[in-house]
Amino acid sequence: MSTVDKRALVVAEHKDGKITPATLEALECARILSGSLDNIHGIVLAGEAEKLAGQLGDYGVQVTGFSGKFLKNYTGEAFLEVILDCAKQEPYAWIILPHTSLGMDLGPALAAHLGAAFVPGAQEVRPEENLFIRPVFNGKFSREVRPLTETIVVGALPGSFAQAEKAQTPGKVGLVTVDKAPARTVYVGAAEGEGPDLGLAQAQVVICGGRGMGGEDNVPLLEETAALFPRSAVAGSRIACDMGWLPYKAQIGVTGQTVAPKFYMGCGVSGAFQHVVGMSGSQFVVAVNTDPQAPIFSIADYCIVEDVMEFLPAFVKAAREKE
Ligand SMILES: Cc1cc2nc3c(=O)[nH]c(=O)nc-3n(C[C@H](O)[C@H](O)[C@H](O)COP(=O)(O)OP(=O)(O)OC[C@H]3O[C@@H](n4cnc5c(N)ncnc54)[C@H](O)[C@@H]3O)c2cc1C
Numbered sequence: 001m002s003t004v005d006k007r008a009l010v011v012a013e014h015k016d017g018k019i020t021p022a023t024l025e026a027l028e029c030a031r032i033l034s035g036s037l038d039n040i041h042g043i044v045l046a047g048e049a050e051k052l053a054g055q056l057g058d059y060g061v062q063v064t065g066f067s068g069k070f071l072k073n074y075t076g077e078a079f080l081e082v083i084l085d086c087a088k089q090e091p092y093a094w095i096i097l098p099h100t101s102l103g104m105d106l107g108p109a110l111a112a113h114l115g116a117a118f119v120p121g122a123q124e125v126r127p128e129e130n131l132f133i134r135p136v137f138n139g140k141f142s143r144e145v146r147p148l149t150e151t152i153v154v155g156a157l158p159g160s161f162a163q164a165e166k167a168q169t170p171g172k173v174g175l176v177t178v179d180k181a182p183a184r185t186v187y188v189g190a191a192e193g194e195g196p197d198l199g200l201a202q203a204q205v206v207i208c209g210g211r212g213m214g215g216e217d218n219v220p221l222l223e224e225t226a227a228l229f230p231r232s233a234v235a236g237s238r239i240a241c242d243m244g245w246l247p248y249k250a251q252i253g254v255t256g257q258t259v260a261p262k263f264y265m266g267c268g269v270s271g272a273f274q275h276v277v278g279m280s281g282s283q284f285v286v287a288v289n290t291d292p293q294a295p296i297f298s299i300a301d302y303c304i305v306e307d308v309m310e311f312l313p314a315f316v317k318a319a320r321e322k323e
Pocket of ligand 1: 209210211212213236237238239240251252253254255256267268269270271272273274275278288289290291294306307308309
């Protein structure tokens with residue numbers, strides 16, 4: 001492969017005026033693949049992309065910020081058009097997105113338009129072997145993938161790569177204005193989901209219930225456990241929220257909230273990667289699960305193989321006795 005062949009295009013994600021941690025992991029994934037920051041071109045799409053492009057440039061890569069009123073709010077069509085234009089200007093070996101809602105939405109479309117392979121949720125990359133490793137079957141197995149196309153679209157699984165570090169010399173930043181309106185999509189609006197604000201983002205202790213909690217009637221047990229700690233909150237896996245045991249605002253994971261508490265306790269949570277993505281920044285993880293093979297045990301500091309319905313009441317009782 002020539003140097004040109006080793007170029008990587010990274011599509012940045014941003015939230016509340018900041019480049020997301022998942023993007024910094026995608027940058028690191030790109031660095032491993034392309035071998036050098038010099039081979040990376042980062043792009044930021046936003047209503048006003050200048051500051052965000054500067055933030056990304058601080059990581060030492062060449063950046064183009066695309067600004068325009070049709071890029072202020074995400075629509076797959078408008079974003080796809082800009083990224084495709086970029087992707088066609090240079091022969092990129094890899095187009096890397098964070099494997100979040102953004103990457104899941106854009107990745108397959110990009111790959112289809114470019115005739116490229118798509119590797120969603122890559123947790124490890126081995127460029128010397130052209131090998132990508134990704135979890136399958138809810139993280140119970142890993143699959144090794146060797147794509148055959150010249151360009152490969154990669155979704156970098158958050159929580160799998162170190163975050164890129166700021167460089168001593170910022171990368172060159174270019175700015176482009178995009179006026180073209182998408183022909184088939186009109187952005188109508190977005191609304192916050194209903195439900196109480198559980199203060200999840202600020203919580204230092206998160207007690208999370210999964211399907212293993214068995215039903216809504218057992219949610220008070222999670223609340224009692226959370227009440228043992230100051231600055232605590234109750235959360236749920238997607239299944240617990242889908243079942244209506246907990247509000248959607250309580251969902252942790254790739255399609256829910258991202259938390260990074262000092263202490264996370266997963267109660268009857270299997271540890272599917274879509275869930276782990278949202279809590280892998282936790283400092284100390286305890287998992288309670290009847291299945292000793294549950295994937296969450298591979299990321300837990302304390303693994304408790306026990307029925308939650310027996311463990312939690314005993315835990316609450318013992319903690320109260322100590323008070
Ligand atoms: C596109 C997409 C996005 C997704 N986004 C998310 C997301 O944001 N967040 C999320 O959480 N999931 C998400 N999911 C779903 C995810 O793949 C898993 O299905 C989900 O996380 C599993 O939830 P769970 O761990 O509660 O249930 P399960 O996987 O069913 O696990 C239940 C666990 O409880 C254990 N258990 C059972 N009974 C007991 C007991 N009495 N005591 C102790 N342990 C017990 C079992 O051994 C098992 O490990 C997404 C999936 C897709 C496809």
